[in-house]
Amino acid sequence: MAIETPKAIRGTQDIFGAEAEAFAHVVETFERVRKLYRFRRAEMPVFEKTAVFSRSLGETTDVVSKEMYSFDDRGGESLTLRPEFTAGLARAFLTNGWQQHAPLKVATHGPLFRYERPQKGRYRQFHQLDAEIIGAAEPQADVELLVMADQLLHELGISDGVTLMLNTLGDAQSREAWRAALVEYFRAHAGSLSEDSQDRLERNPLRILDSKDPRDKPFTADAPKIDDFLSGEAQDFFGQVTAGLKAAGVDYVRAPALVRGLDYYRHTAFEFVTDRLGAQGTVLGGGRYDGLIETLGGAHTPAVGWAAGIERLAMLVADASIAREPEALVILPDGPSAILKASALAAYIRRRIPQLIKKIDRDRWNRDFAIDDASIDGTFADNDEMFGFAGGVELSFKHNQRKQFDKAKRDRASVIVTVRDDGDPSSRTMLVSSHRTQKDLALGALGMHSLWSLIEIELGESEYSLARDTRIILPE
RNA sequence: GCGAUCGUAGCUCAGUUGGUUAGAGCGCCGGUUUGUGGUACCGGAGGUCGGGGGUUCGAACCCCCUCGAUCGCCCCA
Incomplete structure (x- = not known):
C-alpha cells in the first residue's frame, strides 16, 4: 500500500529560488526604508480573539462575514487567524501601554489569512508589509506614510507603471452625509443597477462608485461627490495632505471614487495601483482610521497606516528581474x-x-x-x-x-x-x-x-x- | 460564493474520428569519448495520464462528481 503524500492547503504557496529571492528582496528593502524613516519594529501574534477583528473591521464587511479563519480553541474561546495587521496592532497598542510612545511609528510584516478564492497575486495565506502611525491627527503623518511608500516602490525599482490614487472620505460627519446622499441617489435608480450594486446599496453604498459593471457606469458618473459634503476642516485636512505630497515631490492622481472596503477609514484613503497584475492591481493601500482604536475600547486615538502585498510586489520585482540569486x-x-x-x-x-x-x-x-x-x-x-x-x-x-x-x-x-x-x-x-x-x-x-x-x-x-x-x- | 479555461514523467510539453508494452527535450543516475573536466555519444531509473465513478469489447482521449491551478466577477494587498 503506497503512502499518499499530503497535498498543500489550497491557496498556500511554497516559495523557492528566484521567487524567494524576490520575496526576500522586498522584505529587506522594506526594512531598510522603514529604518530610514525611523519606524519602530513590532511583532504581533498571528491569532487574536475573534472580537479584535469583528469589532474593528465591521461585522458586515466581507472580510469578517465570510473570509476569516476562525476556530474555537480547546478552552472554547473563539480565535481568528489575523486577516490584516491594523486591528491586532491597535490591540497591542492598547494592552501594552504603547500609548506612552505616541505618536508611535511602527512597522511590521508577516503572514495573514483570508478564506478567499485564490487567484494570481491572491492567496489564502499571504504576506504584507505594514506601516502605521498611531496617535497622530496631523495631516503630516499621512504625508510621511505616503512619501515612505513612494520611496519604497522606487527603491524596489518598480515605481514605473505604479500610480498613487488618492482620495478623502472626510471626517465622520462628512462621510455620513455623503453616504446618505449616495443611498438616496442610487435608490432612485435601483431598478437599473446591477444585482451586485443593488446588494451594495444596503451593505456598502460607497462601493457602487467602484463598480465595473457597465449597467452601473451611467449612474456613477453623476453620483454625488464627496467634495460637496466635506466640512471645512475636512477640506483643510486634505489640502494639507496634498500640499505635503507636492512639497515632497510625490505624484498622485485624485480618485474621487476610491473607497476602501473596511468601515474604519476616515479622511485620507489611497492605493498604489499597477496595471501589470491583472485584477489584483492594488499593490499597496491604506488610509486614516481615526475611529478604530475606540471600537476596541481605547480613548479616541487618530491613526493612519498602509499595507502592501509582498507577493504582488515580488511579482513586479521578478518581472523587472531585479532580484538575482547570489x-x-x-x-x-x-x-x-x-x-x-x-x-x-x-x-x-x-x-x-x-x-x-x-x-x-x-x-x-x-x-x-x-x-x-x-x-x-x-x-x-x-x-x-x-x-x-x-x-x-x-x-x-x-x-x-x-x-x-x-x-x-x-x-x-x-x-x-x-x-x-x-x-x-x-x-x-x-x-x-x-x-x-x-x-x-x-x-x-x-x-x-x-x-x-x-x-x-x-x-x-x-x-x-x-x-x-x-x-x-x-x-x- | 458565481462564470470560463485547464490538469500527461522532477520541469516544459507532444499525444483526437477512443484500440496493442504512453513519447520528446531538459534534469537525475551510470558509462564512453574529447590532451585535464565548457563537447559529443551510449545506457538507465522515473508516469496511479490530478482523484473517484460511469459509458464501451476497449479510454489519457466521451459523460458525471471531486480536488487543484489559471483568468474574470465579488472582495481585497
Missing part, C-alpha cells in the same frame, strides 16, 4: 585526498570576505569623498553597486567530479576553484566563464570575480599557491 565562487576538491584542503580554503575565504568588502568600501569612500567634496553629487549614483554585493562561497561535496563541475556552471558560478592535494604537480586553479555582463564589469561592480582576485593576491605564495596555472574559460 553569484557564486565554487570550490571543488579534486578527489578525496583534497577534501580537507578544500574545506580549509572555503572556511578561510568565507571568513575573509566580509573584511575584504569593508576594506573595499572604505577605500572607495576615501577615494570618492575625501579628495573633493564637490564630487559628492556625482559619486552616489556611481557607487550604488558597491552596496549591492550578494555573493557566496559554495563548497562542493558531490562525489562525481564531472557532476560537480556541471552543477557549478548551472549554478552560475562566477569563479570555480579546483583544489588538489599537496605534491600533485598538476595542481591548478580554473576561472570559468564569468556570467557578469561587460556592463557590470565596466562599472567596477563588486563581484565574486574581483573579490577572488584580491584573495589570490592575499594567498600569494602560501600553501595554496592557487594563482599559478590559472586558466580562464571564456563565456560562449
